Amino acid sequence: MLVQVAALELGQSGIRVNAVAPGLVRTGLTDPMWLLPKLVDEFEENTPLGRHATPDEIANLVAFLTSEEAGFITGSLHLIDGGAHTMRYPDIPARIAEAQS
DSSP, rough: OOOHHHHHGGGGOOOOOOEEEEBBBBBBBTTGGGGOHHHHHHHHHTTTTSOOOOHHHHHHHHHHHTGGGGGTSSEEEEEEEEEEESSOOHHHHHHHHHHHH
16 A cells, blocks of 8 residues: 555656565575575475575565566566465465474
């Protein structure tokens, strides 16, 4: 709703507002997650594409949304999670508890 309201309010000024919602992406910030291979495996198993995203894949979407090619796109949430939103998410607390025992 925040994106939609911002798009409504800023559209008259020619400002487009969109949001990007990535799934699992391997970056320096998420590297500790790979210390829990069962958790990564569960994320990937629960993604129809069966893998995690690369930073470039997310960047490509952002580059498109900021380009003139996307000049008529505003007020949208763009999921880029390999279809994970269509399935269930892993039980993160359970995977962490398993790793600690």
